[in-house]
Amino acid sequence: MKVLLNKVRALYIIIVGGFLTIAVHSCSDDIYNDSEFVAGETFTDSNIRLILIDTLTVNTSTMKFDSLVTSESTRILTGKYIDDVFGTVTASSYMQFLPETYTIDSEAVFDSLVMVLGYDNYYYNDTLQKNTLHIKKITENLNPESDDYFYNTSSISYDEADLGFYEYTPRPLAGDSITIKLVDDFGTDVFSQLQEKNIVNSDEYRDYFKGIGIIPDETDNGSIIGFSKSSENTYLRLYYSTDTEYESEQDYLDVQINAATTPIPFFNRITAEDPITPLQTLTDSKVNIASSDSDNKSYIQSGVGIAMRVQFPSILSLYDIPGSGTILDGTLKIKPVEQSYNDNLKLRDTLAVYVVDQNNELTETLSSTSYAILNRDNQEFNDIYYEISLSYYLEELQLRDRDLDDALILLPVDYNSSVDRFIMSGNGNGENETILELTYGIYDED
Amino acid sequence: MKINQIIFFTIAALLAFYQSSAQSEALTSSPYSLYGLGVINQTSIGKFNSLGYSGIGIKSPYELNNLNPANYALIPHNSFLYDIGVTGEFNSYSNTSSAEEKSNVNFSNLAFGFRIMENLGAGITMVPYSDVGYSILGVSSNIEGSTDSFESNVTGLGGLNDIKLNVGYAIIPKLRLGLSASFLFGNIEETESFIYNSSTFESIEKTNYSGARLGFGLQYDVNDKITIGSTVQLPTSLNGNLKRSVDKSISGIDISVEDESSDNVSDFKLPLEMGFGLSIKPIEELTFSADYKKNFWTDTNQSENIGSYVDQDIYAFGLEFIQDPTSYKYGQRLAYRLGYNYDNGYLAIGDNKVEGYNFTAGIGIPTSRGTHSMINLSYSYGSKGLLQNVLVKEKFHLVTLNLSLEDIWFVKKKVY
Numbered sequence: 001m002k003v004l005l006n007k008v009r010a011l012y013i014i015i016v017g018g019f020l021t022i023a024v025h026s027c028s029d030d031i032y033n034d035s036e037f038v039a040g041e042t043f044t045d046s047n048i049r050l051i052l053i054d055t056l057t058v059n060t061s062t063m064k065f066d067s068l069v070t071s072e073s074t075r076i077l078t079g080k081y082i083d084d085v086f087g088t089v090t091a092s093s094y095m096q097f098l099p100e101t102y103t104i105d106s107e108a109v110f111d112s113l114v115m116v117l118g119y120d121n122y123y124y125n126d127t128l129q130k131n132t133l134h135i136k137k138i139t140e141n142l143n144p145e146s147d148d149y150f151y152n153t154s155s156i157s158y159d160e161a162d163l164g165f166y167e168y169t170p171r172p173l174a175g176d177s178i179t180i181k182l183v184d185d186f187g188t189d190v191f192s193q194l195q196e197k198n199i200v201n202s203d204e205y206r207d208y209f210k211g212i213g214i215i216p217d218e219t220d221n222g223s224i225i226g227f228s229k230s231s232e233n234t235y236l237r238l239y240y241s242t243d244t245e246y247e248s249e250q251d252y253l254d255v256q257i258n259a260a261t262t263p264i265p266f267f268n269r270i271t272a273e274d275p276i277t278p279l280q281t282l283t284d285s286k287v288n289i290a291s292s293d294s295d296n297k298s299y300i301q302s303g304v305g306i307a308m309r310v311q312f313p314s315i316l317s318l319y320d321i322p323g324s325g326t327i328l329d330g331t332l333k334i335k336p337v338e339q340s341y342n343d344n345l346k347l348r349d350t351l352a353v354y355v356v357d358q359n360n361e362l363t364e365t366l367s368s369t370s371y372a373i374l375n376r377d378n379q380e381f382n383d384i385y386y387e388i389s390l391s392y393y394l395e396e397l398q399l400r401d402r403d404l405d406d407a408l409i410l411l412p413v414d415y416n417s418s419v420d421r422f423i424m425s426g427n428g429n430g431e432n433e434t435i436l437e438l439t440y441g442i443y444d445e446d
Numbered sequence: 447m448k449i450n451q452i453i454f455f456t457i458a459a460l461l462a463f464y465q466s467s468a469q470s471e472a473l474t475s476s477p478y479s480l481y482g483l484g485v486i487n488q489t490s491i492g493k494f495n496s497l498g499y500s501g502i503g504i505k506s507p508y509e510l511n512n513l514n515p516a517n518y519a520l521i522p523h524n525s526f527l528y529d530i531g532v533t534g535e536f537n538s539y540s541n542t543s544s545a546e547e548k549s550n551v552n553f554s555n556l557a558f559g560f561r562i563m564e565n566l567g568a569g570i571t572m573v574p575y576s577d578v579g580y581s582i583l584g585v586s587s588n589i590e591g592s593t594d595s596f597e598s599n600v601t602g603l604g605g606l607n608d609i610k611l612n613v614g615y616a617i618i619p620k621l622r623l624g625l626s627a628s629f630l631f632g633n634i635e636e637t638e639s640f641i642y643n644s645s646t647f648e649s650i651e652k653t654n655y656s657g658a659r660l661g662f663g664l665q666y667d668v669n670d671k672i673t674i675g676s677t678v679q680l681p682t683s684l685n686g687n688l689k690r691s692v693d694k695s696i697s698g699i700d701i702s703v704e705d706e707s708s709d710n711v712s713d714f715k716l717p718l719e720m721g722f723g724l725s726i727k728p729i730e731e732l733t734f735s736a737d738y739k740k741n742f743w744t745d746t747n748q749s750e751n752i753g754s755y756v757d758q759d760i761y762a763f764g765l766e767f768i769q770d771p772t773s774y775k776y777g778q779r780l781a782y783r784l785g786y787n788y789d790n791g792y793l794a795i796g797d798n799k800v801e802g803y804n805f806t807a808g809i810g811i812p813t814s815r816g817t818h819s820m821i822n823l824s825y826s827y828g829s830k831g832l833l834q835n836v837l838v839k840e841k842f843h844l845v846t847l848n849l850s851l852e853d854i855w856f857v858k859k860k861v862y
Binding site: 324443 | 645
């Protein structure tokens with residue numbers, strides 16, 4: 001009997017243990033609930049309601065930065081055109097040069113000094129018009145006035161006399177570079193200073209030759225062209241020849257843009273004179289002109305620092321929606337004003353979005369990945385708009401993690417190295433007005 | 447010897463309890479478990495699983511009868527009865543366009559019972575009360591204020607357990623009264639998630655339910671051949687306590703919107719349930735049983751977003767054949783069982799009720815002649831739901847294994 005009982009007990013253990021093992025196994029089976037089965041349409045409803053809200057107030061305005069740092073511009077900008085809205089836009093560039101070496105053979109004879117400007121593919125407005133360049137010699141030390149930077153508003157004095165003069169039809173995409181011959185008086189002087197070892201280092205050279213300015217002609221109305229700052233594409237070249245026993249051997253010395261000194265002795269001066277009246281009121285960066293006061297439009301001009309400003313003053317009204325909810329998506333749609341752009345005054349595919357505080361101090365970029373992206377899906381119907389995905393920014397505003405006085409501003413990505421301008425439909429501009437499409441999810445109705 | 451068995455039993459029980467708590471997130475994988483507290487568990491204990499879940503009027507001294515507490519009065523002197531059950535389920539679902547199959551294995555019950563004194567027996571059972579385990583994909587909803595829609599996935603997991611204390615007392619040998627007190631507890635976790643544009647959203651709502659319920663039972667032996675019984679389960683309401691976590695990801699940033707925040711949830715009401723049962727032994731080898739139960743769901747005034755709760759009628763029939771339970775021949779001690787159960791459903795969707803039926807069959811295998819221990823194997827085939835646009839038809843095969851054991855306590859075993 002005892003033996004039998006033991007057998008029975010062993011049987012229990014095996015059976016119970018076996019089934020418990022199966023149960024454990026079934027528990028750990030993750031794909032249990034991984035059903036592909038779709039029940040009937042109305043088998044159940046979602047417990048979550050999504051609401052698309054496009055009626056939240058969007059305040060659009062225009063602001064202008066007092067100045068933009070242009071010592072760090074990625075290109076040389078020069079040219080001039082007259083814009084119906086933004087006025088006369090002029091870009092001129094100032095920079096310092098340093099030679100590769102300070103030795104020239106004492107037997108060498110000066111030939112010529114030329115300036116080579118390599119295109120960097122950037123241009124704005126009409127390149128079929130002729131542009132004129134004046135090369136000027138800077139007469140004061142190329143040092144910033146107050147801090148370590150030059151701005152688009154900085155200026156520097158130069159000799160009225162041209163070191164060089166060049167009239168050309170820009171070919172920024174097809175062309176490689178332009179070559180401007182500088183006056184021989186200047187070339188000879190540089191040559192002899194180096195040859196006679198009056199200048200043997202960069203300090204002496206900079207003291208002697210402070211820099212040059214590239215300035216468009218007063219009468220130009222064409223395009224603004226970008227030239228490269230790299231030493232391979234843009235340089236002064238001093239040609240000279242050395243007589244040997246049989247022939248004359250030509251050689252040259254390159255003089256390159258000085259990018260090594262701090263503060264950087266380089267800047268683009270970019271100005272826009274006589275714009276339309278509303279833009280003239282932008283005298284201080286704290287001033288915002290509401291779109292309603294400027295023809296229901298907002299303006300953007302890089303280089304000069306005019307930016308579209310967008311604010312969401314009534315975001316907290318989301319709390320008026322009954323129930324508990326949360327922002328799931330937010331997209332701002334901004335339409336460029338029709339006829340404000342064309343093949344010369346182009347729209348760009350992306351605009352950068354920055355956050356400013358109530359004093360229009362730039363605090364941060366919206367996010368490293370957020371841009372205003374031009375949606376051209378319905379271009380044939382003239383329905384094109386910039387889209388900005390704003391979910392997280394709106395979340396921060398709603399939760400008061402961010403000051404409600406903060407605003408977004410739109411500027412081209414390379415706003416210190418370009419002169420692109422845009423005119424956007426602001427609020428109050430009928431069906432073209434800027435709207436915020438916000439998707440709000442309600443997960444609890446009470 | 448005894449002590450060893452007690453130790454073994456305790457370990458097995460602990461393991462099973464551990465299992466059952468882990469299994470409170472059991473997966474019935476029935477889409478119908480979306481509603482209410484989930485699919486209400488029909489499986490019972492021991493042999494009743496193969497008798498079409500009938501048994502209110504069955505007089506069973508050696509097997510625990512969870513259907514009627516009055517039966518506990520019959521537990522013999524010195525007997526300690528216990529029952530461990532495991533179910534294996536194989537389901538197939540279909541609607542008008544697609545079909546899917548699933549299977550799972552679950553703990554089904556743990557029970558024991560013993561005699562307290564002359565005419566008075568008691569026991570505790572632990573059975574799953576309900577199971578939730580569904581996953582519904584592509585629930586499409588309109589985005590208000592637009593012509594777009596979003597598709598979410600809804601899944602549910604969990605279930606309630608029922609720990610029940612049964613006490614049975616025989617006033618006179620023919621008439622037994624019973625009292626049961628249930629403690630129902632468990633949680634149901636519902637998750638809804640979707641992706642909309644570049645945002646993701648997930649809400650997890652975990653509702654803890656708990657409550658107690660009283661029941662009464664009665665059994666009366668009309669004569670040697672006929673026993674009738676009746677049970678009442680009083681209505682009760684289960685207190686719900688909801689914890690919600692909401693997470694989202696917008697602009698590629700993960701954000702916790704709510705983390706285990708509490709919210710009120712309305713109590714879930716269980717109806718008054720009344721049952722009547724009868725068992726007849728036309729010949730000694732054969733027992734026929736029939737039950738009728740009515741659950742008054744309408745009075746609970748509850749509804750789901752697709753339908754409402756309505757009164758439910760359950761009919762159960764069972765037939766058991768044992769040639770001779772005391773025979774020396776093993777084959778003659780085997781029990782053969784058949785049953786049928788029809789349930790017209792408690793959820794009405796439009797005019798349709800989610801009705802279901804089961805055919806059951808089973809065999810009881812005695813383990814030894816010295817005790818009344820049985821290994822009860824039961825098979826059930828059933829169907830639920832209707833094949834219409836809205837509904838899902840569910841067919842299932844259910845195999846239940848119960849170890850229905852008897853231990854003789856307080857008797858010194860003779861060693862042969």
